[in-house]
Amino acid sequence: MKRFIAYFTFIAAFVLLSAFTVMQKKKIIFFGDSITQAGVAPNGYITLLQQRLAKEGRDKAFDLIGAGIGGNKVYDLYLRLEEDVLSKKPDLVFIYVGINDVWHKRSFGTGTDPDKFEKFYNRIIEKIQAAGAKVVICTPTVVGEKKGFVNELDGDLNKYSEIVRNIAKSKNVELIDLHKNIIDYINKHNPENKSSGILTTDGVHMNDEGNRFLAEQFWGYIK
Incomplete structure (x- = not known):
């Protein structure tokens, strides 16, 4: 009888623990700048991902968190890493940064040198x-x-994108090559060679189509 009670207690504890584990959402953080900050807007890419999960009946399994702040560069992410990411105990973190590290060199003179960026x-x-x-x-x-790489900062963006690709190899982490993928998209969908309006509102920040594009890029790593 004692063995039976002990066995039953063990099974009950196991079932309860399993049920508790299943209930725990996978916490996914999107860590970045203003593009990610806008990702939680009604038409933002993070919102679109949440809607897609809900449509598939999987929204209760995931907690998608946007941790984007406008104007941020890589060292800003480093400085707020503990508070905005690590304290939330995520299961997965997407790092999407680099635009301001390049763009702000021209616009504000406050970009990030390649070696410091790395x-x-x-x-x-x-x-x-x-x-x-x-x-x-x-x-x-x-x-x-x-x-055709005629935008003013295309050279720098290519350089910083290559830095990120090399980091992915050296750190053995997965890479979403947004730079290559967005250029491939623009080459197919920009017959008039516009400077903006294809995936962005201003050449940088995403329009509705751009947010759908980003959502599709991230979806494969969430599903």
Whole structure:
């Protein structure tokens, strides 16, 4: 009888623990700048992902959190990493940064040099991994939508995108090559060679189609 009671108690505890585990949502954080900050707007890419999960009946399994702040560069992400990411104990973190590190060199003279960009980026990844979360990193998108790499900052964006690709290899983390993918899209869908209006409102920030494009890019890593 004692063995039976002990066995029954063990099974009951196991079932309760399993049920509790199933109920725990996977916490996914999108860590970035103004593009990510806008991602939680009604037509933002994070909102679209939440809607897609709900449509598939899986919204209760995931908690999608936008941690984007306008104007942020890689060192801003590093400085707020503990408060905005690690304290929330995420399961997965998408890092999507780099536009302002390039763009602000021209507009404000406050960009980020390539070597510093790489060092801060590596430290962010190391801290997230040390906390037990998975990391997926993204190349920066565009500053201008003209084809043929004639936008003023295309050269720098190519350089910083290559830095992110190399970081993905050296840190053995997964990569979403947004820079390549958005250029491929623009080459097919910008016959008039416009500087904006294809996926962006101003050459940088996403319009509705751009948010749908981003949602599709991230979806494969969430589903």
